[in-house]
Amino acid sequence: MKDYVGENADSGIVHSLETTSAKTHDYLISDELRHGEETSVWVDKGYVYAGRETVFTKDGKTFWGVVRKAPKGGEIDDLGG
Numbered sequence: 001m002k003d004y005v006g007e008n009a010d011s012g013i014v015h016s017l018e019t020t021s022a023k024t025h026d027y028l029i030s031d032e033l034r035h036g037e038e039t040s041v042w043v044d045k046g047y048v049y050a051g052r053e054t055v056f057t058k059d060g061k062t063f064w065g066v067v068r069k070a071p072k073g074g075e076i077d078d079l080g081g
Helices: 052-057
Strands: 002-007 014-020 040-043 063-066
Touching: 052 063
Parallel strands: 040 063
Antiparallel strands: 002 014
């Protein structure tokens, strides 16, 4: 099993919880965890697929804080990109 938790970054209060079988890919659950009032999204690279950052940041108010791999031969900067 896998557990997914949506949490308020300031208060630490959990606002959503989803559980799935272990074979469910992480990116399939990300929309279920959102409530629509987010100002930032903090997830690991398992939630990333083409166009996802655009969906989350289209309003210009949501910060996309996703850990990314360094480019081949490169270094990761402070924001993970």
